[in-house]
Amino acid sequence: MEDLKKTIRSFTHVSDSDMEFGLQFYKNEVYKKGSFLIQPDQYMYNFYFLKQGCVSYYTIEEGTTRVMEFFTEGYFFTDLYPYIEEIPSESYLEALEDTIVYAISKTDVQKVFDYSHALERFGRLSMQKTFVINFQRINQLRNLSNQERYLQLLEKRPTLFQRVPQYLIASYLGLTPVGLSKIRKRLSQK
Amino acid sequence: MEDLKKTIRSFTHVSDSDMEFGLQFYKNEVYKKGSFLIQPDQYMYNFYFLKQGCVSYYTIEEGTTRVMEFFTEGYFFTDLYPYIEEIPSESYLEALEDTIVYAISKTDVQKVFDYSHALERFGRLSMQKTFVINFQRINQLRNLSNQERYLQLLEKRPTLFQRVPQYLIASYLGLTPVGLSKIRKRLSQK
DNA sequence: GATATTTATTAAACCAGTTTAATAAGAATC
DNA sequence: GATTCTTATTAAACTGGTTTAATAAATATC
Structure with a gap:
């Protein structure tokens, strides 16, 4: 211990x-x-x-x-x-x-x-x-906007994204899987 | 004391x-x-x-x-x-x-x-x-939705609404004065 | 009590999410 | 390795907020 x-x-x-x-x-x-x-x-x-x-x-x-x-x-x-x-x-x-x-x-x-x-x-x-x-x-x-909160989580607890399915992360961020997917798409287009 | x-x-x-x-x-x-x-x-x-x-x-x-x-x-x-x-x-x-x-x-x-x-x-x-x-x-x-949070605050701390201007309550609830006003209107129409 | 200032409402255009449903991609199971 | 089940993406229609601006109501100040 x-x-x-x-x-x-x-x-x-x-x-x-x-x-x-x-x-x-x-x-x-x-x-x-x-x-x-x-x-x-x-x-x-x-x-x-x-x-x-x-x-x-x-x-x-x-x-x-x-x-x-x-x-x-x-x-x-x-x-x-x-x-x-x-x-x-x-x-x-x-x-x-x-x-x-x-x-x-x-x-x-x-x-x-x-x-x-x-x-x-x-x-x-x-x-x-x-x-x-x-x-x-x-x-x-x-x-913060949902997008900002997503980015912040990505920065602060990056390993979470390897360990946890995305729809649970969406739930944690207070949005739907569809919503999170949209945010990710928007970000990847930049 | x-x-x-x-x-x-x-x-x-x-x-x-x-x-x-x-x-x-x-x-x-x-x-x-x-x-x-x-x-x-x-x-x-x-x-x-x-x-x-x-x-x-x-x-x-x-x-x-x-x-x-x-x-x-x-x-x-x-x-x-x-x-x-x-x-x-x-x-x-x-x-x-x-x-x-x-x-x-x-x-x-x-x-x-x-x-x-x-x-x-x-x-x-x-x-x-x-x-x-x-x-x-x-x-x-x-x-909770913004409307539900407004109603909950109204229930839990009713005196606040007599003591504090509405735009500060809006801010506390995380919305704009316009947004809160809309919610209040929506509720009063029922 | 008239004037100025602050606070609340309304309208219109807009936007970031939602829901529902279809599709695609990945993982588990026989 | 084909099938099934789970997970992620996309599209379309919708919704509850936003912003900006104008107006109305309430409050404070002279």
Whole structure:
């Protein structure tokens, strides 16, 4: 779990003993391509760190798949709202590739934060970081054209386009496969 | 500062002595309507709790005002990214009404979190809450039509429409004043 | 209370997306 | 290797916004 340790320490200093205490609760989980970490009506008990693979986080509303996020190596994630509120999920977390995650249960997270102030600080800072990322995403959604958002994704997460089918990327960008195809055509004509 | 105390305790238990330690750093600040808590190129040293009034958080890009958020009574806010990274702001925080905030400096926040594990927990949980709110907003932006988002805002923050001019609400919803006017007309014809 | 300024609506032309449907290309399966 | 299923592109008609400009209504100022 060196990668997890490293990622945690990129946020704040954590002593070896605190780190050891925290890491003992993480369990290795393997998901085959096409299998689900969660589906609607299930409860989300875990917080995850993605070690290897790719997970899409989406809902299906009125028959339409809406991709909210693609999680790849180094991401912390869960289905946060159901996780916090302890209510059934309305979403899917599906492995788009064979995927390895480190999972820690909510009760164990609580134990860790009670035990270690430094790790609670890590919790706050990582939450803060995702807050900033989300906020930038909101502004991007409102200020940029679809074409600009496509180009930005291409620049920031280029490997995604090799790993994920285009219609899911279209969904992530908030448009239809037809719409994305048009944008790509328009760009290639320049 | 009873309202601030109450809001903090709505997140997690905080002992009287920790609370007292934390609150001593908050300063009362008053902003006249039309004045700024921050403008581009300034640094953001404070974290705020809005006691009374209304503050709009916006950028001006290529001559166009883009409202990112309206903060009203009970909101915690700052210009988070410049605050974290200690870089100059690119945004405005403008009092749309005479406004009272409680302000705490970043260095004092650090002192408080170092002193009190419980208050750091509050910090994490409040960050987590805004994370959830932002996430819901992202999904709203992507899944709902402009008309639906207008109706939702009308339902969730009805008083905003009495406090804030319509063209700023249009901007917040990501459309032009003309566009919002059309939506309103369409709705009134039913 | 008349005048100037700001804010909201309406109209017309335009455009970037949508939906539906057909086609083409690629990948998986027998 | 032929067939089936999945994914991506293209076309055509449509739609909900945009921009620009004119007008109307509301608000502030002298």
